[in-house]
Amino acid sequence: MNIYEILLTNSPALIVAIPLLGAFLTPLISRINGKLRNLFAISVLGLTGFFIFWLAANIFIGKETFSYVFGGVETSTVIRIIFEVDALSIFMAIIAIILAFVGTVYSWAFMKDNTGLDKYYTLILLMTTGMLGMVLTGDMFNFFVFLEITSISSCALIAFRTNQGFAIDAGFKYIVISAIGALFVLFAIALLYSQYNALNMAVLANAIKYDFVDKIALVLLVGALAMKAGIVPMHMWLPDAYGRAPAPISLILVGVTQASLYGVLRVVFTVYGGISEILKVNAYLSLGTIVVILAIATMLVGVIMALKQFDFKRMIAYAAVAEIGFMILAIGTGLYLVGVGSLGADMAFKGGVFHIINDALDIGLLFLVAGSVYYATKETSLDKMGGLARNMKYTTIFFIIGLLAVAGMPPMNGFASKLIIYESIYQASPLLSIVAILSSIMLLAVFVKVFHSAFLGPAIPKFKNVKEAPKSMLLAMLLIACLIIFFGLFPDFIINNIVEPATNVLTGGVLS
16 A cells, blocks of 8 residues: 555544644644744644545545544444544535634734734644544544534633633633533433444444434434524524634634534434434424424524624624524425425535535635724724725725625625525425525625625724735635635536535435
8 A cells, every 4th residue: 555545544534633633732832933833733724624625536526435443443333433534524524624724824913912822723723623523423422522622622712812701701601502512412322322332323323213212312412413503592602602702713613513513414314314214204394394494593583683783793693693594494495395205305405515615604704804804993893983995995805705695696605505595495485485585685784784884984083094904814815705706606516526425425315
């Protein structure tokens, strides 16, 4: 076996091991030089991204699934740590590494005046390790372990600015929610292990009987992970966490939220995807209806609360809640259409999966714009801003790109995924499609309000000499803006080569 084959075979382990090792080395390198530490953290994430995209190319082009067993040959699926990397998991890993890499580049200038940056970059690498572990593992208990790593590091980063009381409050709220969710997940895993003496997802999928204990475990898992994903009515932590965290951490937290949503999808479609045909029909109809109701509530709560906000980042946070609603609306509609035997289910699932990556980019860009505005003005209240477009031309352009993308306007990426969602949910209910379109229009109104308040109008005297964001922050925003435009101009390429393989993994046992 040559070096190429060795690296490729071990790439699932390296994807997690590299940022984990980097997290432990960061404090040591920080003692040498701060700029070297920053460069090291970016390089670690860049190297991790190299292995992710290399593995992704083999999975998407070669249509392979990579398995990696820690500790040697796979002799027992009970005690071995196993990574199962398929098109869906590598799709989520791509999202995680893009957000982490861009967030770290943005942090170079944004966080330069803060103390404790050795801890800051260490925590970012740990959070990235946790996200990647969550989406790559094929074992329920190790999913819980990586979920905890992600939660603890995220909490510390949300409350990183300890001189701000609101940040500590948001971090405390987040860790309480995370602890409750973790207990639910651990209890559900214990129930499944007591039933089947197995922790491997594939083994559990083949053994699930869908009896009373299995249903309890399903409710616990979906409830806990839905809470971590920010689905209404369990979204109470999200506006505070997103709103009070430093802007680059808000960006990466979008990936953390989506990793939890991935957990919901894996549980429903993989672990509980092997039930009998009769139960499938009944379960998918019921589950699809419940998910659609939750999705509509999530969308409406998100946009209505966003309209009421005057804090820039909290407004974006509530918009993020609404965007989560679009994703689960597509998934719920797909489940419902499967239950009624409609051929439109595949389109709904594709729209939902495509919107996962689009949401990460669109909301992420808006958080970075908000961070640039705060960096330049030290202000978050829209009532105290005005005329920033005069001196922050590039930031204004990036905001317009993010505004159009979130509102689902062409030619941005949000238009492509939302159009698919509108078409698919129209088959289930024309009324649902109208509600979804109105929600997008309301999101457009939200950010037009921001654009008018912050960037247009006469410049407020104290902001007349405000300066554009530093180059590293502009570079980070440019990277995401380019992806948004590329996905919007070439949606067929993304759907055919990335989204469709990921969707096929998700729905392999549903649409067969």
